[in-house]
Amino acid sequence: MPETLTTSTRPCPGCGARIVTDPRFTAWCPVCEWNLGAEPSRGRWRRWRRARDHARVERLYAKLAARPADLRIGRGAAWLLAVLLAALVHLCTLGVLAGSLWLLVRGYPFLKLLGAAGLCLTWLLRPRLGGWRGDPAVLAREQAPALYALVERVADELGTRRPDRLRITRAYNASYGVRGLRRRVELSLGLPLWTALTGQERIALLGHELGHGSNGDQRRGPWLHTALRTLEAWHALMMPHAGDRFRPRNGSKRAFDDLVTWLLLWCAVPVRLLHGALHRLTALSSQRAEYLADEMAARVASSAAAGGMLGKLFLKDSVGNHVSQLRAAARNRALPAGADPVEEFWTGLSAYLESVPATERERRARLSAREMTAVDTRHPPTHLRVRLRSERPQQPAAVVADRSQWAAIHRELAPARRRIAHELIDF
Incomplete structure (x- = not known):
């Protein structure tokens, strides 16, 4: 209660x-x-960039609200230019690899050392496809047959690939990814967000994430995705954060570190520009894909459930504050004898979410509208996603689960609840 x-x-x-x-x-x-909580942007340049970005996402929203058929993603000039820029990134990596191999085969001993260093550099800058190693967050199929069955029902309804594995995490979020050379599908569900949702809203969450398997998001394709990750690896290599890593003991050491940092900053400029160009060329396509995934969520779980699920995203900061308060309280008080701290944590979180007043939900929604806050840079502002759901034609639920199914899923998630509770709160 x-x-x-x-x-x-x-x-x-x-x-x-x-x-x-x-x-x-x-x-x-x-x-x-x-x-309300929002602070004005400082600096004329920042205000101009903020206004420009807001105008771009508002134009996309207005276009999709007026012409719902535009939710489908095409391949225009922006996509072609992004593919060419990604090819340039991959060719640079191949060039470093080819040059390093040539030095190893044909070079003098000193040049062979450079070739070996180049091979190490190539390994650091290689395209990242994502690993598929053991992970304590993975929930095996034999551990959760009811949850896997529900997820596969949603995937079949949407005509997307069934996930190869599920992960249960402590994030107030969920994600869909394709990993490894075999391009296996991984679905991650954040247990705090799952706890915040009702039954149909959980199905809407599954529909949204699984919708990424067929909504045409260009950034999720291996060609562009690996190019973006390679550029991020380049930037991390060029920016060793000298101010944090080095502790100069005298003026000459400090001057040398400042010079190295300055040189690295300039070397990283082309990488930042190329990453920014790829990001900008694919930003609207990625946001359009999120709107389309919301449409799939409404199709599989109902429009009301999809809207409710999106509305719960506004509570992320409130949940974070609540968990922080519980973590501080756990350090200063002893639990009553016989109490189960895990169940107490999740019961308390559910009660807290139910008790959040309408005024706080409204404040979070208005703050999101003022600041154009989103889940991350791939997503459109959350308040625009909620608004578009309310303006689209209402759809009934295509997938439902009864009380016994939810009870079975709740039992299957018991080990994950215990693990995540101990991760979030140091009992």
């Missing part, structure tokens, strides 16, 4: 309107948006 807390009313310092306050959350005014 949600915890009972006393609320109070007070006049708004900004406009004088009466506002309802909850001691757990920020007091703010829905009328004049006093103390």
